[in-house]
Amino acid sequence: MTDNPADRLAGYRRMRDFGRTPEPPGDQEPGPGGNRFVVQRHRARRRHYDLRLELDGVLVSWAVPKGPTLDPAARHLAVHVEDHPVEYTDFEGVIPEGEYGGGDVIVWDRGTWEPVDTDDPASAIEDGNLHFDLRGQKLAGRFVLVRRGEDRSGKEQWLLLHKKDEHAQEGWDPEEHPESVKSGRTNEEVAAAPEAMWRSDLPPAQAEIRLGGRWSPPTDDELAALDSLDRKGRWEVDGRRLALTNLDKVLFPAREGEEPVTKRDLIRYHALIAPVMLPYLAGRPLNTQRFPDGIDKPGFWHKEVPDHAPSWLRRWHYDRAEPGDTQNYLVPDSVASLVWLANFASLELHPWTSRTDDLDHPTWALFDIDPGSRTSFDDVLVLARLHRTALEHLGVEARPKVSGQRGVQIWVPIAPRYTYEQTRYWVRDVSKAIGGTVPDLVSWEWSRDRRRGLARLDYTQNVLNKTLVAPYSARPRPGAPVSVPIEWDELDDPELAPDRWTIRTVLDRIAEVGDPFAALLGVEQELPAL
Numbered sequence: 001m002t003d004n005p006a007d008r009l010a011g012y013r014r015m016r017d018f019g020r021t022p023e024p025p026g027d028q029e030p031g032p033g034g035n036r037f038v039v040q041r042h043r044a045r046r047r048h049y050d051l052r053l054e055l056d057g058v059l060v061s062w063a064v065p066k067g068p069t070l071d072p073a074a075r076h077l078a079v080h081v082e083d084h085p086v087e088y089t090d091f092e093g094v095i096p097e098g099e100y101g102g103g104d105v106i107v108w109d110r111g112t113w114e115p116v117d118t119d120d121p122a123s124a125i126e127d128g129n130l131h132f133d134l135r136g137q138k139l140a141g142r143f144v145l146v147r148r149g150e151d152r153s154g155k156e157q158w159l160l161l162h163k164k165d166e167h168a169q170e171g172w173d174p175e176e177h178p179e180s181v182k183s184g185r186t187n188e189e190v191a192a193a194p195e196a197m198w199r200s201d202l203p204p205a206q207a208e209i210r211l212g213g214r215w216s217p218p219t220d221d222e223l224a225a226l227d228s229l230d231r232k233g234r235w236e237v238d239g240r241r242l243a244l245t246n247l248d249k250v251l252f253p254a255r256e257g258e259e260p261v262t263k264r265d266l267i268r269y270h271a272l273i274a275p276v277m278l279p280y281l282a283g284r285p286l287n288t289q290r291f292p293d294g295i296d297k298p299g300f301w302h303k304e305v306p307d308h309a310p311s312w313l314r315r316w317h318y319d320r321a322e323p324g325d326t327q328n329y330l331v332p333d334s335v336a337s338l339v340w341l342a343n344f345a346s347l348e349l350h351p352w353t354s355r356t357d358d359l360d361h362p363t364w365a366l367f368d369i370d371p372g373s374r375t376s377f378d379d380v381l382v383l384a385r386l387h388r389t390a391l392e393h394l395g396v397e398a399r400p401k402v403s404g405q406r407g408v409q410i411w412v413p414i415a416p417r418y419t420y421e422q423t424r425y426w427v428r429d430v431s432k433a434i435g436g437t438v439p440d441l442v443s444w445e446w447s448r449d450r451r452r453g454l455a456r457l458d459y460t461q462n463v464l465n466k467t468l469v470a471p472y473s474a475r476p477r478p479g480a481p482v483s484v485p486i487e488w489d490e491l492d493d494p495e496l497a498p499d500r501w502t503i504r505t506v507l508d509r510i511a512e513v514g515d516p517f518a519a520l521l522g523v524e525q526e527l528p529a530l
Contacts, residue, residue: 034054034086035054035112035113035114036054036086036089036110036111036112036113037051037052037053037054037110037111037112037113037134037136038050038052038059038088038089038090038107038109038110039051039052039067039068039107039108039109039110039136039138039139040052040091040092040105040106040107040108041067041105041106041108041174041178041180041187042063042101042103042104042105043103043104043105043187043191044095044101044102044103045103046065047065048063048064048065048067049063049064049065049066049067049068049108049174050062050063050064050081051063051064051068051078051160052084052088052089053113053121053132054086054089054113055121055122055125056122057086058083058084058085058086059083059084059085059086059088059089060083060125061080061081061082061083061084062078062079062080062081062145062158062160063078063079063081064076064077064078064079064160065077065079066174067108067174067175068109068139068143068160068162068174069162069172069173069174070139070140070141070162070167070168070169070172071162071168071169071170071171071172071173072161072162072163072164072168072170073170074161074162075159075160075161076159076160076161077157077158077159077160078145078157078158078159078160079151079155079156079157079158080147080155080156080157080158081155089110090107090182091105091107092105092106092107092180092182092183092190093105093190094190094191103191104187104188104190104191105187105190106179106180106182106183106185106186106187106190107180107181107182107183108138108174108177108178108180108181109136109137109138109139109181110136110137110181110182111134111135111136111137111139112134112135112136113132113133113134113135114132114133114135115130115131115132116131116132116133116142117131118130118131125145128146128147128158129144129145129146129147130144130145131143131144132144132145136181137181138174138177138181140167141162141163141165141166141167141168142162142163142165142167143160143161143162143163144159144160144161144162144163145158145159145160146158146159146161215274215275215278215334215335216238216275216335217271217272217274217275217335218237218238218271218272218335222235222236222237222271223268223271226244226264226267226268226271227264229244229247229264230247231245231246231247231248232244232245232246232247233247235267235339237271237335237336237339238271238334238335238336238339239336240310240312240334240336240339242310242336242339242340242343244263244267244343245343246263247262247263247264247267248262248263248264249262249263249294250262250294251263251265251266251291251294251295251345251347251480252294252295252474252476252477252478252479252480253294253295253296253478253479254478254479255478255479255502258479258504261479261480261502261503261504263342263343263345265480265503265504266342266347266474266480266503267339267342267343269342269474269480269503269504269507270338270339270341270342271335271338271339272507273338273472273503273506273507274334274335274338274339275335276472276510276515277338277349277470277471277472277473278332278333278334278335278338279518279521280351280470280471280472280517281331281332281333281338281349281351281470282331282332282333283331283333283355283356283357284331284351284352284353284354284355284356285303285316285318285329285330285331285351285352285356285465286303286329286330286331286332286349286350286351286352287301287302287303287329287350287351287352287465287467288301288302288303288330288341288344288346288347288348288349288350289301289302289346289347289348289350289476290302290344290345290346290347291345291347291476292345295347295476295477295478299347299348299476302346303326303329304326304327304328304329305328305329305330309330309340310340312336313330313337313340314330314331314332314333314337315328315329315330315331316328316329316330316331316356320359331356332349347473347474347475347476348469348473348474348475348476349469349470349473350467350468350469350470350473351467351470352464352465352467353365353366353462353467354416354420354464355416358416359464360419360420360464361416361417361418361419362414362416362418362420362423362462363413363414363415363416363524364411364412364413364414365411365412365414365423365426365427365462365527366409366410366411366412366427366461366462366468367387367409367410367411367412367427367430367431367457367459368407368409368457368458368459368461368468369383369384369387369407369408369409369410369455369457369458370407370455370456370457370458371406371407371455372443372448372451372452372453372454372455372456373448373453374452374453374454375406375441375453375454375455377406377497377498379441379455380406380407380408380455380498381408381491381496382438382441383408383434383438383441383442383455383457384400384408384410384491385491385492386434386437386438387400387410387430387434388400388488388491390430390433390434391410391412391430394430394528394530395528396412396525396527396528397412397413397519397520397523397525398410398411398412398413398520399411399485399486399487399488399516399517399519399520400485400486400488400490400491401471401483401484401485401486401517402483402484402486402496402497402498402499402500402501403469403475403483403498404469404473404474404475404477404481404482404483404484404498404499404501405475405477405481405498405499406498406499407498408491408498409468409483411471411485411517411520412525413520413521413522413523413524413525414524414525414526414527415524415525415526416524418527420462420463420464422527423462423527424459424460424462424463426527426530427459427462428459429530430530431457431459432444432457433530434457435457440454441454441455442454442455442456442457443455443456444456444457469483470483471483471484471485471515471517472484472485472506474503475499477499479499479502480502480503480504481498481499481500481501481502482501482502482503482506484500484501484506484509485515485516485517486516487513487516
């Protein structure tokens with residue numbers, strides 16, 4: 001057994017394509033020696049448990065088909081497998097199909113371990129006999145690993161057993177304790193909605209990307225602390241301490257009968273909407289429109305993460321960027337990141353439709369009904385209902401979203417196997433068929449001054465780094481209207497308006513009807529032939 005962790009992880013890396021798998025590559029310098037252990041329940045080609053002991057900068061690992069047990073009468077097979085990087089201790093998520101070990105992984109148990117009757121556990125493993133104590137949330141007491149030989153493939157076969165001590169329990173079955181000690185979820189729940197993936201190009205402290213569903217809104221005490229600040233001050237939310245400035249600056253002038261919307265109001269909204277909005281942002285580079293002096297002054301597009309941004313913000317380096325183009329994008333993954341964006345006066349949030357781990361394959365196909373100067377909202381609704389009919393006919397799951405300004409967009413979740421070109425051409429062909437039924441409402445001219453005031457069905461947003469505004473993002477209009485997902489039947493609501501909801505009213509709507517786009521999260525549809 002070599003003492004160099006990099007050498008010991010060579011087999012682990014050789015088996016994996018880190019452009020596809022979310023597992024950590026283990027390319028960081030190891031820290032001081034630790035004594036953590038983790039058991040991960042792993043549903044791959046066959047279900048098994050992976051026992052991993054931290055030793056000399058790596059995780060020494062065994063695959064245990066029947067799992068560790070507290071039953072002293074059990075003798076369970078344990079296959080010695082390749083060492084894993086220490087970052088793997090906390091990994092819970094899904095390894096892509098087709099990758100080595102493809103399947104879902106949960107942190108079934110974790111804690112610390114100590115070798116017994118040896119000061120050199122690495123030599124004990126070399127000799128094929130390791131006695132050790134575990135202190136976990138499920139497992140405790142004295143365990144023994146004994147090497148028995150090799151199987152036909154050359155892998156070492158060991159036995160894992162529990163000594164008869166005060167922690168032993170006859171008949172104890174790991175399958176009767178299926179929940180993760182990290183999230184409380186089962187493998188099935190993680191597979192249906194993985195919370196995290198690993199960014200193999202980032203340091204371990206930044207590698208875990210939250211994917212959705214588990215963010216908590218600010219507490220009443222945290223909101224009270226925000227309200228108590230003067231024009232500036234430090235606010236602790238989501239475990240982060242943020243320096244907030246110009247809290248009483250008006251960013252959005254008032255609508256008739258309402259108060260103006262200040263930066264404090266936007267910060268509060270971003271914090272409260274974060275659990276609903278983050279599933280559409282996490283794992284994706286973000287483009288923003290900033291209005292540092294409020295929407296009465298010109299805004300501008302901002303993409304590059306500034307040097308002064310806090311180090312805990314998740315960044316992503318775009319290695320295809322040309323000199324002078326944006327190099328480092330923000331990838332929002334927390335309540336605190338949305339609060340930081342609001343304080344940075346990023347009023348509009350525009351996520352990419354592909355993820356950082358698979359740039360060339362979008363997960364959304366976008367239809368954008370872009371009204372012209374002569375287009376009424378009734379005209380927009382006619383076009384949106386035609387989209388409803390067309391997509392229902394094709395058997396495609398989708399939902400509309402009012403833009404918060406004048407238009408309507410339709411978002412279609414798709415499997416990340418289509419290129420942007422394939423997606424764009426599919427949306428184009430559907431749009432042409434729809435527009436052909438109402439030629440008096442639609443122009444296909446690119447420039448607005450040649451459209452004769454007609455609407456454009458814009459399929460050209462389906463391009464890498466071209467974006468539409470995120471669900472629940474504010475828009476730069478008086479009163480801070482919001483781009484809000486709706487159900488198809490709401491297109492027939494006589495009270496519907498594209499800017500009907502604002503940052504002050506949309507939370508009440510969500511509390512009453514939920515998020516219509518939530519049904520689309522994780523859906524991987526094939527694009528039907530036309």
